Amino acid sequence: MRDTHMHPRPIGRRITPQRAQNRRLAQSAEIGTVTRAQLAVLAQSLTCTGLINGTESHLLVALINTAPAEAFDKSGRPIVFKSNQQLAFEIGRSVGRVSRMLSRLFDTGLITMQDSGNYKRYPIRNGEGEITDGCGIDLRILVARYAELDELVRQVRSEKKAADAALRRYRGALRNARHALATAAEHSEYILGRIGARVDRVSNLVGVAGKASSRLLRRATALLEWLVERLMHLPPRSAEAQETENMTCLRVENGMHRQITTPHPFAASNEERRSADAEQHRSLKASSASKWALEKSLRRRRREINQPRHLPQAMVALQDVIRAAPALKTYGLAPKSWADLARAVPLMCRFAGISEDARRRAVEQMGEQQAAVAVAVTLEKYERQDVSSPGGYLRAMTDRARAGELYLARSVFGLAARSSMEVTH
DNA sequence: GGAAGCTACTCAACTGTCAT
DNA sequence: ATGACAGTTGAGTAGCTTCC
Structure with missing residues (x-):
């Protein structure tokens, strides 16, 4: 039966839990810790991580450069009030494409947006004329995530270097082997x-x-x-x-x-x-x-x-983890491989409020793959309000893993069963 | 004549769909 | 991936009518 309360066509920019979460993250940014130039360099580098494509990177750089450098100072507000039309003109794309790319950047957590009733972008100023808030494109989330994204770029680059080196060495070894055979x-x-x-x-x-x-x-x-x-x-x-x-x-x-x-x-x-x-x-x-x-x-x-690698201890498939943790989808995470899931761990921890230390200990104890499953389970339980302290929950799991008493498969299958029950009812 | 209210239109933004 | 189009929203605005 169709929900009569649902509007057939959602009006305005959709607000998903992930976007709401991103807004919260933006509000926690410590402005003044990162300069505009640093962010511009980061935005250009992000394409190599696969988070965004070249056009989206171009738009992001245009947005960063639109905000005055002082907006990234301690008392500044890096919010952009430029219209989609002007942005489209600057990056040489259509207005509709800019609108969609802004939505994509919002989903990816590289910008946040605060829309006014009529979608117009305008600043809200205090008595002295300083911008205190506004309806526009907010870049504060970039400041909040700078360290994480910069680390991601570094990691991807070093992996690429290692992969290139392995490729060169393999080609050389193959050539040598054939030459040695011939001579x-x-x-x-x-x-x-x-x-x-x-x-x-x-x-x-x-x-x-x-x-x-x-x-x-x-x-x-x-x-x-x-x-x-x-x-x-x-x-x-x-x-x-x-x-x-x-x-x-x-x-x-x-x-x-x-x-x-x-x-x-x-x-x-x-x-x-x-x-x-x-x-x-x-x-x-x-x-x-x-x-x-x-x-x-x-x-x-x-x-x-x-094929997905099976966990050494528990035979859990990636699809089981995805079924068990619909929260992943809620937050816009759709891992296609174990590596994807492992890469999403820092983001999942951020969403669940799990500390860096708890995450590091889990990875050290369980390995990247199993730790990723544990974090996904924790995020799902946190989302269901089954646990109030996700960090403590993950630490407890780490302790159980150390004692050899962690049975992640049970949690995964239990959650998956609960999810499928909820879907069918 | 001026203020208030109504209507039609414009504008800037969104989403879904389709074609390229 | 991109552009174009249709259809939608609500604020703003211009023009007209009505009332005091």
Whole structure:
């Protein structure tokens, strides 16, 4: 049955819980802690985080530059009263597009807006003519979120750098491996064929290198480098050296590691060619057991990229978490992967009022993924008013995790069941 | 003649939908 | 992703009518 109280067409800019929350956040901003120039630089950098696109960034920069620099001083009020028409003219887009982009920026929490009855933007001044408030585009939320957004930009940049480095190193390793195969004369056709097949297999598993995850690339690189070293008759690396390259864990985690005990797996003597080949087969078999396991783990990793990773302790799917915590949707969060959910943790904590310290401890104790689930559960319970102190609730969960008594899956499935009951009734 | 009230119109903003 | 269009809102304003 249709709700007769609902207007068929909502009039004016919609006020969602998230927008209301953003307004509250804007009011808590400490003006004077960030300059206009800093915000302009940040606004230009935000495109790399995926929060906004280029046009939205352009509009945001235009808004920041519209407010006088003094508006960001301690006694200032960074509120913009420019019309959509003027903004559209300045950024070379239509008025309708500007209106929509402002809504998007409002949703993303990069601006807030206070509309007047007739949508006109105007300042409210005190007796001395100073602007104390106004109906317009409020930039205070940028000041409030500056540290968080700046950190996000830095993080994304460093991840990109690491990903680029992994890509370059993988391409180099693949080139080296193929070159080593082409120039290696001292091995039999059979051995070269087998190693060549393994190089091809690694290359196929990685697929388009530019689209592969940096973790997958690093593992593939390590495998290729190992194959080259075997072709070059280099002695196996010491455990310490491997550890410094963050490789040890790769072998330990598959649980099938066999340490290479033969220092020179490929004998060179012509007289002993036959037996050496046999030895090579054996040593390749033995020493490559761990590497073969590594290839298997590469395949597994590839599957994990497309499918949600299961929690080590509780088999919870991302969809279960989303069903369990409709508050995520309420706040405009729609994680498509575990990484998305982990990235949303600072924002969720902000919405729930969970302190930085509580969040850090949860991540340290549970790991990013499980902590993200715990924070989502806390946010949902806070939204349902089941808990009055979300920070305390999260700390209690962290303590239970430390004691090995945290069963997040139960909470997730319980909340999901409650949500589906509420939907059906 | 001036004040008050009514009406029609303009303006600036929003959203939904459709086409490109 | 973007622009265009239709339909909506309420404040502001101009012009007209009515009343004192």
